[in-house]
Amino acid sequence: MKITLKINGKMRVVEAGPGEILLDVLRREGYKGAKFGCGHGFCGACTVLLDGRPVNSCLLLVGVVEGREITTIEALGSVDKLHPIQEAYLDAGAVQCGYCTPGFILSTKALLDEKPEPTEEEIKQALDGNYCRCTGYVKIIDAVKLAAKKRKKR
Amino acid sequence: MSDMRQFKEVNQVRRRVDGVGLVTGKALYTDDYDIHGMLSAKVLRSPYPHARIKSIDVAKARALEGVRAVLTWKDVPRVIITEAGQGFPEPSPYDKFILDNKVRFVGDEVAVVAAETTEIAEKALLLIKVTYEELKPILDPRDSMKPGAPVIHDEPEWRIPIPVEMDPKKNLCGRADVTIGNMQRGFSGADQVFEHEYENHYAQHVANEPHITISYLDPQNRLVLISSTQVPFHVRRIVARALDIPVKRIRVIKPRIGGGFGSKQDIVTEPLCAALTLATGMPVRLQLTREEVFTSSRTRHPTITRLKTGIKKDGTLTAIEMEVLQNAGPYGTHGLTVLTNTGSKILPLFRCANVRFNAWSVYTNLLQGGAYRGYGGTQSGLAMNIQMDEMARAIGLDVALLYRKLHIKKGEGSPVFAALGEGAEGHAMTIGSCGLAECIDIVMRESGWARKRNNPGAGRVRRGIGMAVLMQGSSIPKIDMASCSIKMNEDGSFNLLCGATDIGTGSDTVMAKIAAEVLGVKTDDVIVYSSDTDFTPFDVGAYASSTTYLSGMAAKKCAEQIAGQIRSVAAEMLEEDATGIVLEEGKAVGKKGGVTLAQVGTRSLYEKDQHQIAAFASAYSDQSPPPFAAHVAEIEVDIETGRVQVVTYWTATDCGVAINPLLAEGQVEGALLNGISYALSERFIYNSKGKLLNPSFGSYGVYFTRDLPEIKTFLVPTYEPSGPFGAKSIAEVNINGPLPAISNAIFDAVGVRLRKPPYTPEAVYKALKKR
Numbered sequence: 001m002k003i004t005l006k007i008n009g010k011m012r013v014v015e016a017g018p019g020e021i022l023l024d025v026l027r028r029e030g031y032k033g034a035k036f037g038c039g040h041g042f043c044g045a046c047t048v049l050l051d052g053r054p055v056n057s058c059l060l061l062v063g064v065v066e067g068r069e070i071t072t073i074e075a076l077g078s079v080d081k082l083h084p085i086q087e088a089y090l091d092a093g094a095v096q097c098g099y100c101t102p103g104f105i106l107s108t109k110a111l112l113d114e115k116p117e118p119t120e121e122e123i124k125q126a127l128d129g130n131y132c133r134c135t136g137y138v139k140i141i142d143a144v145k146l147a148a149k150k151r152k153k154r
Numbered sequence: 155m156s157d158m159r160q161f162k163e164v165n166q167v168r169r170r171v172d173g174v175g176l177v178t179g180k181a182l183y184t185d186d187y188d189i190h191g192m193l194s195a196k197v198l199r200s201p202y203p204h205a206r207i208k209s210i211d212v213a214k215a216r217a218l219e220g221v222r223a224v225l226t227w228k229d230v231p232r233v234i235i236t237e238a239g240q241g242f243p244e245p246s247p248y249d250k251f252i253l254d255n256k257v258r259f260v261g262d263e264v265a266v267v268a269a270e271t272t273e274i275a276e277k278a279l280l281l282i283k284v285t286y287e288e289l290k291p292i293l294d295p296r297d298s299m300k301p302g303a304p305v306i307h308d309e310p311e312w313r314i315p316i317p318v319e320m321d322p323k324k325n326l327c328g329r330a331d332v333t334i335g336n337m338q339r340g341f342s343g344a345d346q347v348f349e350h351e352y353e354n355h356y357a358q359h360v361a362n363e364p365h366i367t368i369s370y371l372d373p374q375n376r377l378v379l380i381s382s383t384q385v386p387f388h389v390r391r392i393v394a395r396a397l398d399i400p401v402k403r404i405r406v407i408k409p410r411i412g413g414g415f416g417s418k419q420d421i422v423t424e425p426l427c428a429a430l431t432l433a434t435g436m437p438v439r440l441q442l443t444r445e446e447v448f449t450s451s452r453t454r455h456p457t458i459t460r461l462k463t464g465i466k467k468d469g470t471l472t473a474i475e476m477e478v479l480q481n482a483g484p485y486g487t488h489g490l491t492v493l494t495n496t497g498s499k500i501l502p503l504f505r506c507a508n509v510r511f512n513a514w515s516v517y518t519n520l521l522q523g524g525a526y527r528g529y530g531g532t533q534s535g536l537a538m539n540i541q542m543d544e545m546a547r548a549i550g551l552d553v554a555l556l557y558r559k560l561h562i563k564k565g566e567g568s569p570v571f572a573a574l575g576e577g578a579e580g581h582a583m584t585i586g587s588c589g590l591a592e593c594i595d596i597v598m599r600e601s602g603w604a605r606k607r608n609n610p611g612a613g614r615v616r617r618g619i620g621m622a623v624l625m626q627g628s629s630i631p632k633i634d635m636a637s638c639s640i641k642m643n644e645d646g647s648f649n650l651l652c653g654a655t656d657i658g659t660g661s662d663t664v665m666a667k668i669a670a671e672v673l674g675v676k677t678d679d680v681i682v683y684s685s686d687t688d689f690t691p692f693d694v695g696a697y698a699s700s701t702t703y704l705s706g707m708a709a710k711k712c713a714e715q716i717a718g719q720i721r722s723v724a725a726e727m728l729e730e731d732a733t734g735i736v737l738e739e740g741k742a743v744g745k746k747g748g749v750t751l752a753q754v755g756t757r758s759l760y761e762k763d764q765h766q767i768a769a770f771a772s773a774y775s776d777q778s779p780p781p782f783a784a785h786v787a788e789i790e791v792d793i794e795t796g797r798v799q800v801v802t803y804w805t806a807t808d809c810g811v812a813i814n815p816l817l818a819e820g821q822v823e824g825a826l827l828n829g830i831s832y833a834l835s836e837r838f839i840y841n842s843k844g845k846l847l848n849p850s851f852g853s854y855g856v857y858f859t860r861d862l863p864e865i866k867t868f869l870v871p872t873y874e875p876s877g878p879f880g881a882k883s884i885a886e887v888n889i890n891g892p893l894p895a896i897s898n899a900i901f902d903a904v905g906v907r908l909r910k911p912p913y914t915p916e917a918v919y920k921a922l923k924k925r
Contacts, residue, residue: 098412
């Protein structure tokens with residue numbers, strides 16, 4: 001069946017099976033920043049923003065999100081011009097294997113869009129759906145604080 | 155600190171060289187490769203812990219539309235292998251066929267299907283009819299060597315390629331028995347003798363990217379594997395053996411890897427994926443589900459350790475006897491070497507004249523052990539550090555002072571280094587750098603140790619503080635080899651190709667920084683590519699904390715050769731002697747002036763005496779200098795629920811010169827939090843039939859951001875004379891601390907001694923009730 005999605009600001013008509021999940025459709029359409037980690041909504045490697053809020057795209061049937069706005073990591077910065085949150089993740093040393101990074105960055109974006117100056121508790125709360133084994137989260141939280149600071153300066 | 159000079163790139167904070175691709179989501183992991191016509195593979199797994207396959211009927215599965223191949227043990231070469239991704243000959247038993255007529259744990263491979271879609275492959279699995287003859291399983295390692303125990307490996311092909319003691323008829327797949335000094339004299343000279351049993355539990359690595367391999371045939375009919383692996387060269391060798399094809403027919407590409415922690419040091423998905431490509435001639439993708447990663451990849455070996463130590467009133471150790479029973483699971487991957495490392499990663503840390511390490515690794519029908527960050531050091535770090543705390547309290551000495559008195563120092567050796575190596579004897583070594591005394595001072599000072607110790611408070615929530623000290627190694631001496639190549643381009647940039655396998659650790663950045671330091675250029679003037687068995691020179695891979703130390707050494711040697719070639723060309727250009735020319739800030743500078751590296755590169759490729767400035771170098775070490783660390787955990791215990799929470803955790807680590815301080819701290823913190831959640835939360839729950847009941851993120855118990863305590867990380871700089879620019883390793887050592895430090899802190903808070911993690915509320919509550 002044909003499904004209309006607004007992906008990163010552009011209307012897209014995609015072909016999808018009735019039982020297909022959003023993650024598989026996005027990856028097939030070339031939005032590969034969203035990763036498969038568990039398939040059960042635990043790890044957040046598949047995080048995308050749905051109308052600005054982070055969701056696990058591995059749990060969403062594509063039909064359910066018809067017509068809604070999806071933001072993937074591909075919408076943030078480009079290789080030439082990184083988004084300030086992406087800069088902050090690099091400068092804080094918050095990236096190791098990188099498999100979780102797109103999900104974390106999107107969750108960070110949603111948080112900072114809503115709360116430009118989050119407390120540490122609010123950061124931990126907002127990122128709690130994203131799993132990372134490499135960093136122990138310490139530098140990820142540093143990155144969110146740094147991103148908030150960068151945003152304030154601009 | 156000697157030999158420390160002002161570095162330009164090394165030890166400076168730089169962004170990781172691969173960072174932009176990672177934060178933009180553009181980096182290509184295995185699953186991101188699209189290959190036209192790729193089939194999807196699924197594995198049929200055993201429901202029984204121990205059974206023989208009496209018959210297996212795949213006719214219906216093969217007949218299903220969209221199914222391209224169904225393979226059982228009858229369809230693959232009957233070649234015995236080990237799946238342990240170790241150097242050759244492997245110190246792990248050859249005890250595995252890629253598919254067999256016997257299954258040895260719940261989750262073992264029975265058959266594999268390739269189909270046009272995942273759904274069809276899953277449907278086909280349901281159509282395979284298997285008749286099993288159930289065999290009595292061994293579900294407790296204490297039963298493995300009892301007379302009359304079932305024999306898990308009765309296949310006549312079983313063998314061990316190195317001369318060590320193993321006996322599959324007794325389910326024995328690893329043995330070590332080493333005595334230094336005289337135990338009887340040692341114990342009789344003690345004022346007090348302590349003896350207890352400690353037991354660490356199973357754990358899974360839980361890398362975010364599940365195991366995955368894509369295989370296809372290239373136009374020359376060569377087999378190409380894109381695989382999420384820590385060991386591309388070992389994959390090539392073992393897949394060649396398993397499928398009975400020549401090494402030269404195989405190319406292994408390591409793309410971006412989503413974490414490993416040891417779980418991808420083994421050959422897990424590669425042989426079956428490749429077998430399906432050979433059977434169909436088509437590209438195939440085999441990715442484990444998260445459940446399969448838990449049930450059927452690798453785990454940390456559970457170990458029962460009986461530790462007996464003799465001590466004098468002044469804190470002198472008179473004897474240490476460590477007896478270890480390790481549960482290897484159904485296949486002996488890394489069993490022997492984790493076993494010997496259980497001794498060798500803690501016993502040299504404390505001065506003691508009389509030491510015995512007596513250990514067994516045994517087969518069971520539980521989950522398969524393998525390499526896991528810490529590699530034995532986690533197991534013995536638990537026992538040794540808890541017993542040190544017990545002894546210090548008994549003799550009335552602060553454990554921190556006991557550690558300071560006993561720990562190995564710079565310039566000292568330990569007979570254990572020579573006695574215990576990788577499954578066999580080791581190599582004598584003198585410690586060239588040790589910052590442990592300073593590490594202990596830092597964590598004491600920063601934590602307020604003296605003030606907080608023995609001060610639990612009253613009421614429902616009690617506070618406690620505990621310590622542990624640790625060591626690891628840096629590469630496997632006289633076994634590991636790393637190499638790299640560098641070539642120069644006309645703009646003064648360099649391509650560095652290495653087999654060193656960046657799995658997220660930042661090793662590409664480490665290699666670039668080391669080469670840049672030698673060549674007098676910026677880190678981003680060195681373009682690193684890792685790894686592809688067709689193009690990059692050999693490296694054993696990402697394990698044994700070897701990359702920064704050994705692969706870094708190769709990068710340094712190689713860059714030095716390149717620097718020599720650049721100086722020769724520059725000498726001709728400047729018309730002066732090469733020896734006086736230095737490389738700095740992208741220039742070759744002599745007495746009379748300088749030329750840019752771009753001028754040197756352009757001349758060498760286009761203008762005069764044209765040649766490629768290029769070099770290869772290999773590194774090999776006869777030593778494995780340990781990084782050291784001191785840990786302090788401050789915790790709270792709720793005495794009504796048994797809940798333990800880490801409030802603050804301090805670590806101080808001596809990794810020599812940190813090549814990239816920010817990445818080094820990241821290694822500390824990642825290892826630490828993994829250790830903390832292992833101590834408090836992560837666990838496997840089996841039913842009575844050996845089936846894992848909690849194979850998921852949610853029920854296994856990994857930590858998320860809300861579980862994160864306050865973490866304070868300190869790096870203590872030393873200069874390791876044998877390392878590249880003074881560096882040692884850092885990746886593993888800090889996972890070993892939380893098991894003992896938290897246990898010691900619980901004792902400090904509530905006076906109960908927990909020797910068997912995880913310290914779950916139930917376990918702590920029960921212990922409190924027994925008090």
